[in-house]
Amino acid sequence: MIxxxxxxxxxxxxxxGELPASLSAGIAIHxxxxxxxxxxxxxxxxxxxxxxxxxxxxxxDRFIVDxxxxxxxxxxxNFDQMIDDITASNALTETVVKTEKQISFNEQSxxxxxxxxxxxxxxxxxxxxxxxxxIQLDENEIHTSLLHIQPGGGVxxxxxxxxxxxxxxxxxxxDENGQYVKGDFIMLNGDHQHHPISPEGCLCxxxxxxxxxxxxxxxxxxxxxxSFIY
Numbered sequence: 001m002i003x004x005x006x007x008x009x010x011x012x013x014x015x016x017g018e019l020p021a022s023l024s025a026g027i028a029i030h031x032x033x034x035x036x037x038x039x040x041x042x043x044x045x046x047x048x049x050x051x052x053x054x055x056x057x058x059x060x061d062r063f064i065v066d067x068x069x070x071x072x073x074x075x076x077x078n079f080d081q082m083i084d085d086i087t088a089s090n091a092l093t094e095t096v097v098k099t100e101k102q103i104s105f106n107e108q109s110x111x112x113x114x115x116x117x118x119x120x121x122x123x124x125x126x127x128x129x130x131x132x133x134x135i136q137l138d139e140n141e142i143h144t145s146l147l148h149i150q151p152g153g154g155v156x157x158x159x160x161x162x163x164x165x166x167x168x169x170x171x172x173x174x175d176e177n178g179q180y181v182k183g184d185f186i187m188l189n190g191d192h193q194h195h196p197i198s199p200e201g202c203l204c205x206x207x208x209x210x211x212x213x214x215x216x217x218x219x220x221x222x223x224x225x226x227s228f229i230y
Contacts, residue, residue: 002034002183010187011037015044021137022144022207026167026185029113029205033183105131105148110170110203121146129153147204149173154197162210164188171202 006014006027013019014027031037101112103121122134129150137144141162146169149155154173166186173180175194180186188194 004184025115028115030185142209145206147206149198151201157195159193165207167205169203173198
């Protein structure tokens with residue numbers, strides 16, 4: 001069962017269209033798997049629509065009151081006729097067949113979420129039991145990736161110089177704070193330090209705006225390539 005969700009503030013920014021494409025896609029993917037967040041997004045969307053409608057009504061009322069035009073001279077729009085003309089069109093409607101987009105890591109195939117279908121993927125690179133394919137969004141310092149961890153693999157203990165979103169698309173992993181399953185939306189920053197491992201393997205959608213910072217023993221030698229993973 002999904003236990004980790006975007007904050008209310010993130011959902012609100014998502015509905016208002018204020019997030020970068022990488023984070024918006026992450027929330028959209030999570031919402032497709034999470035009925036709780038679907039409901040909250042629907043409520044927020046309805047509130048935004050109502051507020052917009054009320055603003056438009058107030059604007060139109062003011063326009064009519066302030067206008068010096070002779071209302072009787074204004075053309076009358078026959079909306080019923082307009083709708084009839086549109087629905088009477090003989091144009092053929094093409095049915096778009098949705099095709100699944102897949103990606104393979106270490107001979108294992110995964111079906112990608114709908115939100116990623118139109119995004120270009122870079123080549124896959126590997127280090128140990130980790131494989132990573134960059135998603136080409138051109139968001140400057142924000143890097144978005146698909147990260148695959150083979151069974152028994154993990155990421156050495158680290159903290160974060162910026163924010164890090166990990167959204168589980170398949171499988172599971174665990175760290176000091178518990179176990180995470182498909183659909184979990186984990187948002188971390190420099191206040192968090194953890195050592196995720198995946199006994200059974202997993203595929204994650206990740207977004208980060210800076211490199212990882214490894215904190216333990218010999219793993220500190222990996223800091224120069226901390227930007228490889230996320």
